[in-house]
Amino acid sequence: MNATVQTILEYAQRLVNEKVVGDSDMISIRAELNFMYITKAGVKLCDLTEDDVIKMNIFKVEKEYKYHSEIYKSREDINAICQCYPKWVMPIAKAGVTIPAVLDDMAQIVGPTCKTSADDIVSIVKTLKGRNSCLVKDKGCITSGRTLDEAYTCVLVLDKAAHCFVASSVIGENKIINGIEARLMRFIYKTKYSKKNQENLSAKEEGEIVSEDTSVKEESEV
Amino acid sequence: MAWDKETELRLRQVIKDSGVALLNENLVQGTWGNTAVRLDEDHMLVTPTGLDYIALTPEDMPVVQISDPSIWSDGKKPTSERKIHAAIMQARSDINATIHSHPIYCSILASARIELPVMSDEMQKLVGGTCRVGAYGLPGTKKLKNGTVEAMQGRNACFMANHGVFCAGKDMDEAFEIIRIMEKSCYQYIQECTLKATGQQTYSDELLFDYFVVQKTAPKAKKK
Numbered sequence: 001m002n003a004t005v006q007t008i009l010e011y012a013q014r015l016v017n018e019k020v021v022g023d024s025d026m027i028s029i030r031a032e033l034n035f036m037y038i039t040k041a042g043v044k045l046c047d048l049t050e051d052d053v054i055k056m057n058i059f060k061v062e063k064e065y066k067y068h069s070e071i072y073k074s075r076e077d078i079n080a081i082c083q084c085y086p087k088w089v090m091p092i093a094k095a096g097v098t099i100p101a102v103l104d105d106m107a108q109i110v111g112p113t114c115k116t117s118a119d120d121i122v123s124i125v126k127t128l129k130g131r132n133s134c135l136v137k138d139k140g141c142i143t144s145g146r147t148l149d150e151a152y153t154c155v156l157v158l159d160k161a162a163h164c165f166v167a168s169s170v171i172g173e174n175k176i177i178n179g180i181e182a183r184l185m186r187f188i189y190k191t192k193y194s195k196k197n198q199e200n201l202s203a204k205e206e207g208e209i210v211s212e213d214t215s216v217k218e219e220s221e222v
Numbered sequence: 223m224a225w226d227k228e229t230e231l232r233l234r235q236v237i238k239d240s241g242v243a244l245l246n247e248n249l250v251q252g253t254w255g256n257t258a259v260r261l262d263e264d265h266m267l268v269t270p271t272g273l274d275y276i277a278l279t280p281e282d283m284p285v286v287q288i289s290d291p292s293i294w295s296d297g298k299k300p301t302s303e304r305k306i307h308a309a310i311m312q313a314r315s316d317i318n319a320t321i322h323s324h325p326i327y328c329s330i331l332a333s334a335r336i337e338l339p340v341m342s343d344e345m346q347k348l349v350g351g352t353c354r355v356g357a358y359g360l361p362g363t364k365k366l367k368n369g370t371v372e373a374m375q376g377r378n379a380c381f382m383a384n385h386g387v388f389c390a391g392k393d394m395d396e397a398f399e400i401i402r403i404m405e406k407s408c409y410q411y412i413q414e415c416t417l418k419a420t421g422q423q424t425y426s427d428e429l430l431f432d433y434f435v436v437q438k439t440a441p442k443a444k445k446k
Contacts, residue, residue, distance in 0.1 A: 096439075104385045166431065167430060171330070185360065
């Protein structure tokens with residue numbers, strides 16, 4: 001089996017295991033500059049097989065794959081996308097509000113805030129400018145990354161931050177991490193932790209064999 | 223070294239098992255937590271930084287000096303949060319095992335920076351009273367370490383603002399009992415607050431969903 005297809009199947013299963021999927025989730029990985037491997041629209045990630053991962057030219061796609069292709073076209077820094085419907089993100093997407101920096105790991109991995117975009121591809125691309133994730137009004141969320149591992153981690157952290165934000169409506173407002181500290185953490189995460197780690201993972205997702213450098217994971221732990 | 227090899231081998235296994243147990247009991251979410259166990263007055267074993275607990279062996283656990291956590295030996299690079307574990311062990315001779323993690327319900331209270339009232343006799347017995355919130359500090363900073371030590375005074379657990387929870391016990395089994403009761407008590411608190419806010423009798427996540435959506439959308443509707 002193609003290594004990229006295998007990676008998609010593996011992460012689809014992980015998303016299912018973590019219970020952060022709904023019924024119409026789709027994940028993809030960029031292949032070369034103008035192609036992507038993507039899960040077939042309408043196939044639930046829990047039922048996904050090798051034959052449901054298809055390769056397509058990002059300039060020649062049908063409507064249901066446009067969310068992914070348009071993001072790849074506009075953002076050369078993005079190599080993987082998760083379009084998911086995690087449980088706790090849903091009420092926020094419905095209300096159409098922005099998730100503030102409620103937790104350290106959110107500030108690091110997702111960013112200081114996560115906005116809700118209108119449900120059209122132009123707005124989504126615009127909302128994603130300078131970011132790697134957003135919510136989609138009345139739908140779910142879109143996360144992206146240099147690797148599928150990064151986009152996947154983002155879904156988990158986003159769902160947890162969303163849960164905190166939703167529950168805070170009954171226990172008292174969230175005390176938000178101040179903007180400068182949140183940006184500082186994001187900066188450190190992006191530069192120190194992830195660069196080397198992502199290079200290794202990226203090579204892995206493309207099927208190369210690399211030695212794992214674990215020492216760079218430290219920042220992700222706190 | 224003021225401990226024998228047999229004790230060390232046993233505690234190495236305790237640390238290894240604690241990491242796996244955190245995973246199995248769903249007490250780590252999003253990012254890894256970390257644990258520590260005391261060897262003697264000035265030494266502790268901790269989990270290594272950012273590694274898969276399942277793949278770790280007992281021999282991978284580094285020995286860290288409590289009075290100066292920058293000094294370590296005999297294993298893989300220790301967790302970056304070892305300073306907090308060391309500070310608690312130094313401040314409290316009754317503590318021999320510590321857990322820091324980010325389970326979801328504890329994280330919710332930590333993000334709202336709410337002191338958890340005593341929810342049960344079990345919580346009173348294990349935690350020693352309410353669960354306070356330590357001052358917010360960036361990861362790895364003195365402010366975070368000192369805030370945690372202060373909030374732990376006379377208690378066996380505290381929240382770390384916008385971050386997670388810290389638990390400490392006389393041994394690892396007790397530290398686990400504490401993190402379990404913390405997660406359970408936080409969930410109970412959120413359920414009670416949801417019922418109070420909505421005036422309903424039975425909790426469901428959907429009840430919380432709907433309340434949130436109304437809260438966030440209603441004021442806008444009024445403005446129109």
